[in-house]
Amino acid sequence: MIVRDVPALRAAIARALEAARHVGHGGGETATESPSVGFVPTMGALHEGHRTLVQRSCAENAVTVVSIFVNPTQFNNPDDLARYPRDEARDVAMLNEAGVHIVFAPTPDVMYPPGFNTWVTVDGVTDVLEGEFRPGHFRGVATVVARLLRAVRCDRAYFGEKDWQQLLVVRQLTRDLLLDIEIVGVPTVREADGLALSSRNARLDSTARTAALAISAAIRHVQESFAGGFTQTDDLEQRLHASLRREPALTVEYAVIVDAETLRPVKRLTSPARVLVAATVGGVRLIDNGPVGSIQ
Ligand code: AMP
Numbered sequence: 001m002i003v004r005d006v007p008a009l010r011a012a013i014a015r016a017l018e019a020a021r022h023v024g025h026g027g028g029e030t031a032t033e034s035p036s037v038g039f040v041p042t043m044g045a046l047h048e049g050h051r052t053l054v055q056r057s058c059a060e061n062a063v064t065v066v067s068i069f070v071n072p073t074q075f076n077n078p079d080d081l082a083r084y085p086r087d088e089a090r091d092v093a094m095l096n097e098a099g100v101h102i103v104f105a106p107t108p109d110v111m112y113p114p115g116f117n118t119w120v121t122v123d124g125v126t127d128v129l130e131g132e133f134r135p136g137h138f139r140g141v142a143t144v145v146a147r148l149l150r151a152v153r154c155d156r157a158y159f160g161e162k163d164w165q166q167l168l169v170v171r172q173l174t175r176d177l178l179l180d181i182e183i184v185g186v187p188t189v190r191e192a193d194g195l196a197l198s199s200r201n202a203r204l205d206s207t208a209r210t211a212a213l214a215i216s217a218a219i220r221h222v223q224e225s226f227a228g229g230f231t232q233t234d235d236l237e238q239r240l241h242a243s244l245r246r247e248p249a250l251t252v253e254y255a256v257i258v259d260a261e262t263l264r265p266v267k268r269l270t271s272p273a274r275v276l277v278a279a280t281v282g283g284v285r286l287i288d289n290g291p292v293g294s295i296q
Helices: 006-022 048-060 076-081 088-099 139-152 161-176 200-204 204-226 233-245
Strands: 037-042 062-066 102-104 158-160 182-186 249-259 273-281 286-294
Touching: 006 062, 006 102, 006 139, 037 048, 037 139, 037 200, 048 088, 048 158, 048 161, 048 182, 062 088, 062 139, 076 204, 088 102, 102 139, 102 286, 139 161, 161 273, 161 286, 200 286, 204 233, 204 273, 233 249, 233 273
Parallel strands: 037 062, 037 158, 062 102, 158 182
Antiparallel strands: 249 273, 273 286
16 A cells, blocks of 8 residues: 555554454564564665565564655755656555555655754764765755654664665664664675666666676675785775776776774774775766675
8 A cells, every 4th residue: 555644654554553463463473562563765666675675574574664755855966866767656566566565655745844944964974985975965864764764653674785884874863863663784685697786777778787797796806805815904995996997987986995883994804894885887876885804
């Protein structure tokens, strides 16, 4: 079922919870626990990555809500917003098939009604990387996520590791604002050749798609180098950049190896770190990342 405003959303959740109570339980819960609500926020143009988040939520909760909202305030580039792929009918069909109970597809004035004047800014982890290259991006993300989490009032919310820095921002704001929601990070879903699934991949032609493979290949190269005994970040970053340079069609914005939680530089990989890359190819901006430094 599709709902477009907050009262309809909350009524639909209440009905679904009531129905779940009657059938006993669902989603891996015992009959004594009250049924839980899982939530997967998305911007639509759904793919297998989104489906994995949805399946996880359906497996772990009695009721799953998925939102589809292309959030204008997180786009620092108006052209990127205008060209963001949208196909609500296809998305809803996919979600129905996956067993999602409620699709929340608000209009911009539901998320930002007249007089809306509160913004959530997360400090620290937003200072670098996406925060640096996309000014205002995380203010838009944090604000819309906080509002969505309060609209749905879920028990658990599912976010992809594909957007690693976003996952850290969401964890931080959930902790700081005492939202009492479990944030579940889900590993990145990739094509067989390594390309991380992304709604923006739809805009890659075949030449650009081939060039884009250099991003995941470079991340793998770092992981393999670490496994082969390289532990100095300088050496590994040199290998990362050398690997990316082999694909001239890529314009790299950043390619770094940093502490997985603080995103601050590290000299040697003795604790969990993350390789993070942002690059444009064929006019499309792509991001990817992967773990390095220890089992994560
Ligand atoms: P988006 O629609 O791009 O805002 O993404 C919605 C959610 O799906 C975010 O939590 C993303 O991190 C997650 N996501 C996007 N792509 C992938 C992927 N390839 N694997 C896992 N999660 C993903």
